[in-house]
Amino acid sequence: MPPIGLDPHSPLPPQQQLCRLLQQAIQQGQLAAGSKMASIRALAAQLGISRYAVLAAYEELAGMGLLNPRHGSGYYVRINATPPRQARPAHLDQVLDVALLIRGLVEPNNLLKCGSGALPKEWLQGLDLHRHLRSVAARPGANVYCYGSALGYAPLRDVLQQRLARRGIDCSAEQILLTAGSTHSLELLIRCCCATGDTVLVEAPGYYNLFSLLHLSGMAMQAVPRQADGPDLDALESLLRGGLRPRLFFMQSLLHNPTGSSLSWSKAHRLLRLAENYDFTIVDDDIYSDFATDQAPRLANLDGLQRVVYLSGFSKTISSDLRVGYIAAAAPLLQTLARVKLMISITTSEFIEQAIYQVLTHGHYERHLTQLRKRVGEGQDSMRQLLSTCGWHTFAAATQGMFIWCRHPAGKDSLLLAQEAAAAGFWFAPGSAFDPDHQPSAWLRFNVAYDTPELRAWLSTI
Ligand SMILES: Cc1ncc(COP(=O)(O)O)c(C=O)c1O
Incomplete structure (x- = not known):
């Protein structure tokens, strides 16, 4: 050996x-x-x-x-x-590294997940999901033996349609497809809207698993730098003027992962004009939506789901284990997505969708969100104060989201920092993971929910 x-x-x-x-x-x-x-x-x-x-x-x-x-x-x-x-295929090697990174996050180990993309379970337990699951299971109509329906549990889609209307996104319940989480939504969109070799736009930095999914499907990615008020549209416009013809732009209007930043109204309007002029579709991944207000700028409410496909879900506010997400899109695209969903997963779990419906309608979900927003806001304040005392540079001003994207005062490589953190008992994804080309980076993503005395002590020593 x-x-x-x-x-x-x-x-x-x-x-x-x-x-x-x-x-x-x-x-x-x-x-x-x-x-x-x-x-x-x-x-x-x-x-x-x-x-x-x-x-x-x-x-x-x-x-x-x-x-x-x-x-x-x-x-x-x-x-x-x-x-x-x-x-x-050779391109799998790169994405499997990201799979290992995600595994380090989801599998039990002794590291405190300070760089996690989710809130600790203690923050979600107020919803008392066990009670809702038991009560749904006890109902005579609980579907535990058979496939659900093609689009997903209709009463849940009706509730989502009303929630979207409150955000100014008008669509019918037939324009909403339930999925097994946002990852499933992204996968369906890639399969339905792109062909191998197509160019798609992504934000840099951005969500690392999206990059892997695009790699897996053989897409060519073009990075658009993310700024504190949204994508760098001057950079995008010069790419488009130079002849780039992307099929899709995967971006996040609100509480972007990893920077926590949100799109300004003026950029939202300009981006929609570019999409119109250069004929591409924007996928707005609004997974952190429920941390923001209904009035925040979302591309889908300006555009009416013409050039924008909207996706969101409940992994961040209810449970990342139950796997419920959704896509809202123009009717013809939604039909295609629904047919492809039937092929790759037949249906999603109606039982689980019934449980989410129960939480949204009888589970004090709004009160839960108010509490979550308050805790996240307090976490932002105290973590920012700590980072500033330690001399770290933050990317964007305080937001309602759980992330702070920041740089070590000496610009130390974040891979080294992530390794040092792991030795001290803390899990961080290196900033390079959030770059579509895995370029070295001095940035790290902090989750404000993991502010402990041990982390504070460690930060003051590095
Ligand atoms: C931007 C973004 N999109 C999608 C996902 C995946 O969400 P889900 O757990 O619903 O698949 C995440 C998870 O962190 C995310 O940050």
């Missing part, structure tokens, strides 16, 4: 590091086909990690078809372990 060195400062947990190193060793022929792997106990002792971590890495490699578990004997390198590098 080749020597294996785990990095104690890596933001990745040991099992993921080990899995990647062993995967490389197998693919590069350093571990011969048919050879027996070190025992779980021996390797755990050698590396100073838990046996569980080694077992998890071996199981992952078995799932990838690289190891063969033999009952009572151990794990063996598969004879015909086809190197996945050749078995899968």
